[in-house]
Amino acid sequence: MNFIINLTLREIRSSWKRLLFFFLCIAIGVGSIVALRSLIQNLSQAVGGDARELMTGDFRVTSTNDFSPTDIARIEKVLKASNIVEAENEIVETSAMTRPVQGGNNKVEFVSLKGIEPPFPLVGKFIMSDGKPFDFKLLANRGAVVAPILLEELGVKIGDKIKIGEAEFTITDTFDEEPGGSGGFSLGARVFVEKKAFDEAGITQNRSRISRRLLYRTSANPTALVEQLRTELEGSTLRVQSYRETQERLGEQFERTENYLSLTGLLILVLGGVGVWNVARVFVEQKRESVAVLKCLGASGTKIITVYLLQILVLGFVGSLFGVLLAQLGLYYAKFSFNDSLPAAMKYSVPLTTALTGIVLGILISLLFSALPLLQVRNIKPNLLLRDENNKNLRKLDLTKWIFGIVCLAGLLGLAVWQAGSIIVGTFFLVGLGLTSLVLYFSAVVLTWFLKKLKNFSSFSITQAINSLYRPGNQTRIILLAVGLGAFVVLSVQSLSLNLVREFDFSRNERLPSLFFIDIQKSQAEEFDQLIQASIGEKAEIIPTVRARISYVNGEPIDYQNKEVRQDQGQIGREFAVTYRPELDQNETIIAGKWWQGESSDVPQVSILDTIAETLKLSVGDSITFDISGRNLTVQVANIRKIDVRNTRTAFIFVFRPGVLENAPQSFAATVLKRVPAVKRQRLQRDVIDKFPNVQIIDVAEIVKVVKNLVENFVLAISFVGSFVILSGILILIGSVALTKSQRVYENAILKTLGAKWKTLAAILFAEYGILGIMAGIIGSFFATALSYAVSKYILDIEWEFNLSLMLSGIFITAILVMLVGAISSFNILFKKPLATLRSQ
């Protein structure tokens, strides 16, 4: 044992510089996993940690319609029986247009309007900009408390009046912190008004997308009460939810996100593992003589393997510790760079369990990836000290290596499953990574083979550079795989983002409306049409819309109290805007059934979109019962439609056959296509709000801006991770340069002796890494093009265009990066004197 420990310590003392890349590979990988996990865990704690504050109550009942007296009576009956409700209030929320009342100010903004009543808030804090708590008096006499950004957007100040709907509100204060936070993604700034004023502002009549909720604070655990309410409200469209369930759901969502992000980290760590494997392989080859001496002196193969294994363990452990440190630095960086976008209560420290997970992962990856190369120690025969045979036996695959290979793969699978939190996702990850690596590796083999065929160049430097790529021990294909993979990730994301952003380009989709108007009343339709024509000279397309909810499918009720339905509410439980028309739109095609001819039929009919048909498992001939303003209407599915999103003006999920909905309560939506300059657009919006305060205007340009921003942030995040993949590749490259340095020094000494000047040697060096970089860039860009095509066509269903300049610049940047890194890390060997080198050989 003494021998093993002593030799391990001595080996670490002498080899740590050579194994520095091993250490860094592990550190970068562990750092990525720990940083990503910690970030999401801290975010989860800051955002979802107190779901009670997020909900601003212990439980709530939500509806998209007014609470009917019957609903209220049913709720009250259960509440009285339980006796744990301490306080309650009702909140009503919608999005609306606002503008300053003051003349000369033409600005118009979309706001997220909240009508509240005392006591508010039931749970959480509502802090004004001056640090004082909210006082309900601020909302008295049509007062409004607004988010500070709205003052900026509208160019108004406290004391000024704004118009929302038909009512005018005086801005009484701005807030710093609102109860429950902003609730994440929002199209407009928050405005608080009194609920009574909200109802009186004429916003609620015939208005879609109004969310109403009754909030309750309880003195005890509300779970039982929530269950009782659900039983009582069975058959209604009201939703009951407790903060505990929200907490659970948020927890699950964050856990899923954390697991997916961990897989990204694992990808970087696995690449680090490839670096480890590479270093270990070359290390064992370089240690052949020492191993033979030790065997000659009587050390068994097992003891020697144990020494090197211990060395790997120590380096893996220290590398992982360094990775945790890097992760902590990364979190501090996130704190200083993205403080504004992250929650104020967020912590920026690495949780202990995450750090431990990272360390365990780092050590396991070190062991898994170095086990096979270390097994080669068994094949080193001590007789090489007498007669140095070639080391072909070293890499021979035998039964033990096969068994170890399988064990390593199983171990890796275990790690992937552990990190993904799912057997299927973990397996897919590993199989996907394996296939990608195989394809990239095969491409590297093909490319280097071609290069070998082309090596008769007139330039001495290029010929020598190509020869160098085949130097024994040179990790050409591994470098191509690693750097190529990094370039592949970054270029794929860039290419996809370019295609995605182009999809929202107005100039490419002539049928994408520039302005969208909703909630136009029947009585307003004609006048509205005239107004639009007068101001922009285009006849708006005006479409009738009816609000409807699905209550039965094929006679089976949709149970809104059911957990799955509640969670799927966004898809099937929501209120749909439906329309009716005799013709099929030009962007629509029928995929099942037939489009109707004529205006009426014996049985009311509906045409449904393929996506909802799939969700509800509906086919032609099935029946759906809609709740339209409290009345049930059963219709038959006449056909299933598909919509070409690239050519879309409107996209209705349900289109009724004429003759069914004409007498139902309805409003109108209108679209205009003409691209109107921003100033003119704003004037039009203001004119519309003045004449029709109930109408909501959606400026598509604004939405496109938000979506573009989201896509860009997404691209930035993925590219950031991709850059770590490239970094791992670069580390493998530097490691490979360091490991083959003695061979390079020797070759250079011979070339110098034969008369090569240092400029020639430098040219060989740059050419070698330049070629390597170009090949890695070609591999990366080729597969990035293929992936972006496949994802655009088969997953996102968007038009794909090849971007030559992106791919060429990708190849160029990769080539420059590899050339610089490779040349810089070997530059000093150009200046070594040849005699000493030749003597030592």
Add this chain to the structure above:
Amino acid sequence: MITLQNVTKIVQSGTESLTILDDVSLEINDGQFVSITGASGSGKSTLLGLIAGLDAPTSGEVLIDNESITKMSEDDLAETRSKKIGFIFQSFHLIPSLTAYENILIPMEILGLSDAKDRANKLLADVELLNRGHHYPSELSGGEKQRIAIARAFANQPKILLADEPTGNLDSKNGDNIFDLMTDLHDRNQVTLVLVTHDQTLAEKAERQVILRDGRVISDDIHHRATENTEKYEEF
């Protein structure tokens, strides 16, 4: 005692089979000093390697103290070497990552000797390199490296010392010194010394001289018969 019974070693060189040792039988008694000479490629080093169990014969058997090592596993062979055999190489084969002192320490640590450190210092003193113990092999001269290699070979007090051209990489003065050191330690420790050398002068100093040609023993003289041996040697 070392016994070789009809030992043949054939190696594959490309598609060709090369017979390195051809039916060699030898017996070397405990404490004997035997030199093995012969031209390059005559099989000297291979013979030494087979005695040390560094390689296995194609046919025949090698016995150390009447125990066959031919069929031993790699780990058992390592243990036998650790307990019974010391080896000195022409190109020293010190472990470059360890200091001179640590190189001497290694065989004793493998054996798990408790007084390893004291003995390593004593051996350093024996080879007159006490002040160079903390140096790495790359910082030592050829002669110094070979002294350390000799000290290492004697570290685990082997019964058999095998030396493969120990003076081959040294100048004549250093070579003589090393040879004297080796024979002195042999005399003092009463070990069996098998010396492979090209140097006829050194070979003649052995009690017994074995001459190999094309893998066969062509002469095996127990006593000093320098003149005859020289004549046979000069035939090459």
